[in-house]
Amino acid sequence: MTRNIRRRLLPAALAAATALALAACTFDAPGSEAGASDGAAAGLDGLVKPGVLSVGVTLPDAPYMIPDADNVPQSGITKDLLDAVAAELGLEIEFIPVAWEGGITGVAAGRYDIYGGSLYDTLERQQAGTFVDFMTEQATLITTAGNGGAYATRLDACGQTIATIRGTTDVSYAEALTSECEEAGKPGMQVTEYPTQQDAELALESGRTALGIQSEAGAAYAIEQGANREIVAEPFDGGFYVGSMMNTAKPELIDAVLAAMTTLYEDGTTEELFAKYGVKPVAPGINLQK
Known part of the structure; x- marks a missing residue:
């Protein structure tokens, strides 16, 4: 059965999540190039692990992160977009499996650069990190x-x-x-x-x-x-922006990811990537949920 896990943490869960640890294994995106740049050309030297943009994910999370039989992300709305962002920045991408309860706190702890998937931007979560939003959801x-x-x-x-x-x-x-x-x-x-x-x-x-x-x-x-x-029936009133959550203490990295997403949005790449999932992007922005 296909499962979709919507990342919608409430304030109480933010405090409780600090005790949770990450799963120990990691996996790289299929087709990523071992010889990718170390990110210095994009101004990211010292902000990321050399040559790598790391992304914490909780699986399964279709259609945002669609894994194979070994639970390795192969496709999906967020997966395809972040693959393209990493390529735009001259980096490899590394997906790190993480328990949902520890996903958001892992960003602040520096365990990975982004926590992503079907992650809803909420005002509560903006207290724990910065969102680079790219679509809306109900x-x-x-x-x-x-x-x-x-x-x-x-x-x-x-x-x-x-x-x-x-x-x-x-x-x-x-x-x-x-x-x-x-x-x-x-x-x-x-x-x-x-x-x-x-x-x-x-x-x-x-x-x-x-x-x-x-x-x-x-x-x-x-x-x-x-x-x-x-x-x-009808969907619930209102809705949420969906985005990639990042460490607020790294504004240069946030700006670089936003610039890459903006380029991909403006040249039509994001719309083309999302079309296969029946969704449309919005112009990327920071903490768009108000």
């Missing part, structure tokens, strides 16, 4: 295939069980829906918080919960790949 309710007809609108879901992922904006969306329901005189959601995306998906698949929450891009991709999913 979340939607999902259910198992064939059950979507019961939910013509979000309010039809009132009183139902819903799976969320602990420490993510899933929880905020479920709480907001509960408020909508109660204001309409309906019962609130019965929310269960699971520790991982896999646990939340299993709860939905097994019938322990009637609904889940997923990004539109992730849900659409999963359905296209044959997952037992159906999108319910």
Whole structure:
């Protein structure tokens, strides 16, 4: 089953995440060139490990980071973009697997240059690092295939069980829906918080919960790949920018990544890369979520 992990950390999770360590293994992007420049020409000497742009990733995270059978990223929205950014900077790219709970704190600790994937830019996260944003995303309710007809609108879901992922904006969306329901005189959601995306998906698949929450891009991709999913009603109000989170203490590196993304956006490369996933980029910017 294709899984999409949306990185939407709440403030409480930021503090808790500091105790988590990275996984020990690393892997390079397929096709990366061993003889890449050390980054000095791009003004990055001393800001990155010589010749390398390192990216922390939590897998699976389709369609942002799509791994192979060995859990090595092969393609995806963010993967393809960061491959192109690294090439623009004259660097190899190295993807470092990391537990979700430690992903954001790993940037501040200098374990890697970027934490990326389907990472939502939020005001809380901007306190922990700087985002270089490149697209927008919305979340939607999902259910198992064939059950979507019961939910013509979000309010039809009132009183139902819903799976969320602990420490993510899933929880905020479920709480907001509960408020909508109660204001309409309906019962609130019965929310269960699971520790991982896999646990939340299993709860939905097994019938322990009637609904889940997923990004539109992730849900659409999963359905296209044959997952037992159906999108319910209209997406949630508002939305988030998606971006690459970087260490605020390295403004020169942030500026270099932003400049590379801007070049790729302006020459049409990013739109071409994203087209295969059915999404469109936005002009890159710093901390665009307001």
